[in-house]
Amino acid sequence: MNFVHIALLGMLIICSLAVALTRNLLTSLIVYMAYSLIMAVIWMFLESPDLAITEAAVGAGITSVLFFVTLKKIHAIKGDSEHEQAQK
Amino acid sequence: MSKRRSDWESRPQARVRRWFYKGFLALDDEIAEKISSPPPPRFDYEEALEAQQAAIDSRQHERSIAIERLDQHNLLVWMRTRGRKAISRLYVALALVLGLMMMVFLLETVALMPRFGDPATPGANEVSARYIEKGLDETGAVNIVAGMILDYRAFDTLGESTVLFIAASAVLILLRIDHDKEGNPAQELIAAESDDRHYEPRDDRILQGSAMVLTPIILLYGIYIILNGHLSPGGGFSGGAIVSAGLILYLVAFGFEKAGRFFTTKTFTWVSFFSLSFYALAKAYAFYMGANGLPSGIPLGTPGAILSSGLIMPLNIAVGMVVACTMYIFYALFRKGGL
Amino acid sequence: MLQLLYENLEQTVSVILFGIGFTILLLQRNLIRKIIGLNIMDTAIYLFLASMGYISGRKAPIVVDGVTEVAAYINPIPAGLVLTGIVVSVSFTGILLALTVRLYRRYQTLDIDVIALLAKGEDA
Numbered sequence: 186m187n188f189v190h191i192a193l194l195g196m197l198i199i200c201s202l203a204v205a206l207t208r209n210l211l212t213s214l215i216v217y218m219a220y221s222l223i224m225a226v227i228w229m230f231l232e233s234p235d236l237a238i239t240e241a242a243v244g245a246g247i248t249s250v251l252f253f254v255t256l257k258k259i260h261a262i263k264g265d266s267e268h269e270q271a272q273k
Numbered sequence: 274m275s276k277r278r279s280d281w282e283s284r285p286q287a288r289v290r291r292w293f294y295k296g297f298l299a300l301d302d303e304i305a306e307k308i309s310s311p312p313p314p315r316f317d318y319e320e321a322l323e324a325q326q327a328a329i330d331s332r333q334h335e336r337s338i339a340i341e342r343l344d345q346h347n348l349l350v351w352m353r354t355r356g357r358k359a360i361s362r363l364y365v366a367l368a369l370v371l372g373l374m375m376m377v378f379l380l381e382t383v384a385l386m387p388r389f390g391d392p393a394t395p396g397a398n399e400v401s402a403r404y405i406e407k408g409l410d411e412t413g414a415v416n417i418v419a420g421m422i423l424d425y426r427a428f429d430t431l432g433e434s435t436v437l438f439i440a441a442s443a444v445l446i447l448l449r450i451d452h453d454k455e456g457n458p459a460q461e462l463i464a465a466e467s468d469d470r471h472y473e474p475r476d477d478r479i480l481q482g483s484a485m486v487l488t489p490i491i492l493l494y495g496i497y498i499i500l501n502g503h504l505s506p507g508g509g510f511s512g513g514a515i516v517s518a519g520l521i522l523y524l525v526a527f528g529f530e531k532a533g534r535f536f537t538t539k540t541f542t543w544v545s546f547f548s549l550s551f552y553a554l555a556k557a558y559a560f561y562m563g564a565n566g567l568p569s570g571i572p573l574g575t576p577g578a579i580l581s582s583g584l585i586m587p588l589n590i591a592v593g594m595v596v597a598c599t600m601y602i603f604y605a606l607f608r609k610g611g612l
Numbered sequence: 613m614l615q616l617l618y619e620n621l622e623q624t625v626s627v628i629l630f631g632i633g634f635t636i637l638l639l640q641r642n643l644i645r646k647i648i649g650l651n652i653m654d655t656a657i658y659l660f661l662a663s664m665g666y667i668s669g670r671k672a673p674i675v676v677d678g679v680t681e682v683a684a685y686i687n688p689i690p691a692g693l694v695l696t697g698i699v700v701s702v703s704f705t706g707i708l709l710a711l712t713v714r715l716y717r718r719y720q721t722l723d724i725d726v727i728a729l730l731a732k733g734e735d736a
Contacts, residue, residue, distance in 0.1 A: 194625045201632045201652050210644055217648050224655050231622070231662050232672045233691045234506035235418050236698070238498070240655075242514035243702050247600050248651065250521065254607040255644070255709045259716045368638040376631035383623045384616040390668030394687075397667065401687045409675050417673040417685065422692045433696045440703030447710040506674065510699055576675070596699070603706050607713070 190230050196223055210261050214252050221245040413573035413582035414503040422508075423585045427556050430588075434549060434595055441545070441599045450610035477526075484526035491519035499593035503582045509589040513596025520601050529609060538612050541598050548591040555584050622663035629656035643712050643722045647705060654701045658694045665690035 200220040204213045221244035228237040256262055281287055321339040387394045404421055414420030422430050499512030524532045562569045574581030605612050617624045633656060636649030665687040673688040712722070719727050 191621065194621060197625060198628060198632070201629055204645070204648055204652070205632070205636045205640065210642065213645060213648060217651070220652070221655070224659065227659065228662065231666045232670070232686050233662055233665075234672055235508060235511070236662060236691055236694055238507055238511040239514070239695060239698050242511045242518070243698055244655070246518050247514055248702055248705055251603060251607065251706055251709055252644070254604065255713055258607065258713050259722065365639060368635060372631050372635035372638070375634065376628060379627040379630070380617065380624065383620055383627055384613050386620060386623060389620045389622060389663060390666055392667050394664070394667070396664050396690070397687045401689050402682045404688055405673065405682050405685050406680050409680055415675045417675065417688045418691045418695070421688055422695060426692060429696055433699050436700050437703050440707055443707050444710045447714055506672070510695065607709070
């Protein structure tokens with residue numbers, strides 16, 4: 186129960202609050218990726234390496250990729266130059 | 274001297290008061306704008322009511338429907354002007370209270386749970402003792418968790434692979450865009466994706482250069498994790514996710530044309546079907562032999578070698594292939610609507 | 613009681629995260645944020661489950677040097693349950709995101725109140 190463990194648990198709560206309170210959708214998605222990564226480190230503190238590998242590969246990998254592709258489909262990523270040209 | 278009105282407006286009390294009386298201004302106005310701009314309702318309620326009044330005996334049922342629609346119209350009008358703000362305010366307050374109450378009740382329960390890390394927890398009973406002591410002898414797997422989920426509790430893993438397969442089917446139904454007989458895309462594709470036609474990559478030097486170096490390493494690492502599922506942490510699921518990440522990187526860097534050389538719809542169909550059937554048949558054989566008290570004919574080998582622990586390595590490969598195909602087809606369906 | 617909560621710190625944090633995720637699911641109007649809230653609830657429950665299996669002083673359940681006593685490894689059963697749960701969670705997220713894409717194509721918005729009103733207006 187050292188200081189790093191307690192600090193990581195506190196960061197989990199801060200990340201989940203940040204997901205709710207930011208305005209930009211892309212920002213809340215990146216904060217969710219960080220949340221997933223911190224969760225993978227906490228699995229290692231609980232001595233379960235299987236869960237750590239699976240959470241890192243699936244949570245911070247596949248789920249976040251699917252979210253990004255969905256954001257692309259709903260045109261929520263700003264600065265997309267083709268989209269602005271097509272609208273003109 | 275009296276304070277200015279702007280001093281009062283920026284204080285917390287004034288903000289709470291403004292929120293209470295007027296709500297989240299920008300969002301409410303935006304919603305009101307969106308609601309007031311669509312075309313007028315297709316059904317003209319007053320005219321329908323008069324028509325029903327004229328032929329009342331033969332059209333009694335339609336008259337009652339028209340009256341009900343007038344009520345709904347009035348309800349919508351009330352919601353747009355005044356009801357919306359009161360209801361949404363009440364909803365926010367109730368949701369916050371509900372969340373806090375649930376947290377408080379669950380925290381009280383947590384205070385009564387057994388201590389964290391206590392060796393005498395009720396959860397560490399004879400079942401886990403049996404799995405740890407006899408796990409290596411009966412399954413031959415050095416990784417006790419992998420031996421548990423693929424040998425003692427293999428039925429749960431079959432259910433989980435089925436859930437993954439059902440999810441892939443559901444996403445296929447929702448997002449696939451069919452081509453008609455000449456190979457032209459359907460109307461939906463043209464209408465929906467009119468500004469997202471760039472499925473092919475733009476020949477980005479950095480992305481293609483790094484993908485050429487990274488993809489073999491990622492695929493090799495994923496295959497290593499799948500094959501070593503019974504000797505070290507890992508197994509079918511995490512290895513399959515990593516293999517699919519490598520394939521998605523290749524797809525993003527080089528485009529659908531080049532990836533279609535080795536991964537088509539037929540590949541996905543046959544790989545999923547054969548993996549799941551092999552898993553079901555292998556476990557059916559193990560159940561049959563175990564239920565009748567016969568020893569299974571598959572040797573366990575020496576613990577610590579790659580070719581050991583009976584059926585666990587082939588099952589890991591089957592699960593890994595299903596997971597890799599499923600994640601890849603998720604990405605391809607989201608991106609293009611097909612392979 | 614605070615001392616008891618501090619001793620079970622993982623379970624306390626997991627319960628708080630569950631409450632936060634549930635409130636995000638109820639209060640946010642954007643569909644994507646609701647799905648993120650659902651995922652936060654899921655991972656909070658996995659943290660709770662996995663913390664039930666930890667026993668202090670013992671190592672991960674991988675047999676080293678042929679030692680197979682019970683007193684050398686943590687409880688492996690909750691890890692198996694959570695592994696199944698993580699895969700079910702990702703497949704469910706995939707289905708929800710596909711539904712979100714279809715809803716956006718149909719109604720051009722992601723706000724759940726506007727979608728409900730537009731859908732009700734169409735039925736009439």
